[in-house]
Amino acid sequence: MLDATTDLKSILKNPDLLVTKAYVGGQWVDGDNGTFAVTNPARGDVVAEVADLSRAQVAGAIAQAEAAQKEWAKLTGKERAVILRRWFDLMMENAADLGKILTAEQGKPLAEAVGEIGYGASFIEFFGEEAKRVYGETIPGHQRDKRIMVLKQPIGVAASITPWNFPNAMITRKAGPALAAGCAFVARPAAETPLSALVLGALAEQAGIPAGVFNVVPSSRSSEIGKEFCENPGVRKLTFTGSTEVGRILLRQASEQVMKCSMELGGNAPFIVFDDADLDAAVEGAMLCKFRNNGQTCVCANRIYVQAGVYDAFAAKLKAAVEALQVGDGLADGTTTGPLINSDAVAKVEEHIKDVTDKGGAVLTGGLPHDLGGTFFQPTIVTGVTQDMLVAQDETFGPLAPLFKFDDEDDVIAMANDTIFGLASYFYAKDLSRVYKVAEALEYGIVGVNTGIISTELGPFGGVKQSGLGREGSHHGMEDYLEMKYVCLSV
Ligand SMILES: NC(=O)c1ccc[n+]([C@@H]2O[C@H](COP(=O)([O-])OP(=O)(O)OC[C@H]3O[C@@H](n4cnc5c(N)ncnc54)[C@H](O)[C@@H]3O)[C@@H](O)[C@H]2O)c1
Numbered sequence: 240m241l242d243a244t245t246d247l248k249s250i251l252k253n254p255d256l257l258v259t260k261a262y263v264g265g266q267w268v269d270g271d272n273g274t275f276a277v278t279n280p281a282r283g284d285v286v287a288e289v290a291d292l293s294r295a296q297v298a299g300a301i302a303q304a305e306a307a308q309k310e311w312a313k314l315t316g317k318e319r320a321v322i323l324r325r326w327f328d329l330m331m332e333n334a335a336d337l338g339k340i341l342t343a344e345q346g347k348p349l350a351e352a353v354g355e356i357g358y359g360a361s362f363i364e365f366f367g368e369e370a371k372r373v374y375g376e377t378i379p380g381h382q383r384d385k386r387i388m389v390l391k392q393p394i395g396v397a398a399s400i401t402p403w404n405f406p407n408a409m410i411t412r413k414a415g416p417a418l419a420a421g422c423a424f425v426a427r428p429a430a431e432t433p434l435s436a437l438v439l440g441a442l443a444e445q446a447g448i449p450a451g452v453f454n455v456v457p458s459s460r461s462s463e464i465g466k467e468f469c470e471n472p473g474v475r476k477l478t479f480t481g482s483t484e485v486g487r488i489l490l491r492q493a494s495e496q497v498m499k500c501s502m503e504l505g506g507n508a509p510f511i512v513f514d515d516a517d518l519d520a521a522v523e524g525a526m527l528c529k530f531r532n533n534g535q536t537c538v539c540a541n542r543i544y545v546q547a548g549v550y551d552a553f554a555a556k557l558k559a560a561v562e563a564l565q566v567g568d569g570l571a572d573g574t575t576t577g578p579l580i581n582s583d584a585v586a587k588v589e590e591h592i593k594d595v596t597d598k599g600g601a602v603l604t605g606g607l608p609h610d611l612g613g614t615f616f617q618p619t620i621v622t623g624v625t626q627d628m629l630v631a632q633d634e635t636f637g638p639l640a641p642l643f644k645f646d647d648e649d650d651v652i653a654m655a656n657d658t659i660f661g662l663a664s665y666f667y668a669k670d671l672s673r674v675y676k677v678a679e680a681l682e683y684g685i686v687g688v689n690t691g692i693i694s695t696e697l698g699p700f701g702g703v704k705q706s707g708l709g710r711e712g713s714h715h716g717m718e719d720y721l722e723m724k725y726v727c728l729s730v
């Protein structure tokens with residue numbers, strides 16, 4: 240467990256994995272803007288000072304990526320697959336250290352952090368294999384002397400902007416398909432959590448990924464770097480994960496170059512418990528879905544709808560499970576629930592709780608900042624929640640489980656769909672006819688049926704409506720980094 244005197248390197252098996260310079264063109268460089276501090280959200284102390292790159296330096300990284308991409312694309316898919324496999328193997332061999340680095344800067348419990356390393360690495364493993372399967376096609380000609388071919392080619396340099404809540408996996412979920420397709424990659428991680436991105440650079444170097452193919456450009460000036468990514472003609476693809484609000488800004492900026500964009504944006508997931516559900520399974524699913532990463536995931540249950548006949552029983556079971564959570568430092572043994580990322584996150588949870596109680600709802604358990612202080616917060620359940628409350632429309636992104644009561648299946652589907660978001664949704668039921676009808680009626684990119692965890696590299700992850708554009712994961716994930724070329728041959 241880190242304290243004021245113990246620094247992060249001292250708890251790493253390989254201290255060299257804690258790198259703080261930027262990784263550009265295969266070189267480790269300082270920032271023209273000095274450094275910015277990375278703090279441990281559990282304690283508030285500075286974990287590291289990281290290179291703060293200027294917009295000009297990022298432009299330089301893009302130029303280096305452009306040059307490197309041309310050579311990288313000449314490799315066969317099989318050659319790229321071998322190198323990506325080595326990258327995957329290095330991530331797994333160093334998973335314990337990468338987990339400690341992640342927890343130190345993001346706060347999640349170490350077990351969850353190490354789990355994220357395995358999840359993040361799975362995208363490198365999967366897309367390394369997909370590198371060998373970028374198939375084109377031939378199409379029968381429209382005239383006797385014509386032959387039609389379809390080629391799939393890498394789009395070019397991909398620039399990525401990612402959030403702090405999954406500082407490893409949100410990058411590898413993009414870099415995996417990008418590099419497999421033959422693209423080069425320039426990653427600007429969230430300023431809260433750059434260390435997990437930089438160590439990916441260190442392992443990329445060890446794996447033999449050529450200089451300039453994978454670059455990490457930390458910067459405290461997010462909007463400046465975003466503008467460079469959107470305005471630099473060397474960037475052919477922008478891939479963003481974060482809030483819908485910022486996604487809109489980037490889409491507007493990228494439209495100037497008609498740039499191809501992938502957007503993984505905000506969520507507002509409904510979690511529906513029907514009266515024919517297995518209640519114990521539903522409670523287990525709700526706990527995983529709501530409280531993973533302390534509620535700070537885009538696919539967390541944001542609204543929990545429970546049919547009237549099982550509402551009281553479900554609420555009682557959920558309360559017992561919530562009160563068994565162990566809030567603490569992510570590096571401490573037994574911790575199940577870490578701190579929130581910052582004080583703004585705490586304020587949003589408090590705002591949502593107050594709005595519920597002001598409008599007639601009640602706190603069933605929790606509801607207050609935790610005795611540990613800082614950004615620790617009591618895991619909370621509120622009851623009597625209705626559609627007119629903030630928590631029904633806004634993403635809480637914290638340890639707040641709001642219970643809505645409903646009677647009728649059509650009503651709950653209407654309430655579940657009453658949002659601008661459409662990322663993940665969940666429901667628990669046994670009746671097969673109901674399962675089919677509800678899964679088809681929910682307006683979301685992802686539907687979990689009798690499960691609260693849907694995260695895998697094998698599924699096409701993404702949202703509809705204002706939750707995003709494109710899909711990450713599964714063989715579909717390669718398409719976002721490929722251009723399709725139609726070749727018409729006269730023979
Ligand atoms: N759909 C998904 O897969 C997914 C995954 C994780 C998080 N999210 C969403 O991300 C949000 C939480 O993450 P966050 O608080 O880091 O989101 P955010 O949108 O505030 O920031 C995301 C990233 O964008 C950068 N950024 C902020 N303003 C920018 C600008 N004007 N130009 C360029 N870059 C800018 C940030 O520094 C950060 O690196 C939630 O809404 C969550 O739902 C979505």
Ligand SMILES: O=C[C@H](O)CS(=O)(=O)O
Pocket residue numbers: 404405535536537538693694
């Ligand atoms: O926060 C959003 C992440 O995409 C969550 S997941 O682990 O990929 O489901």
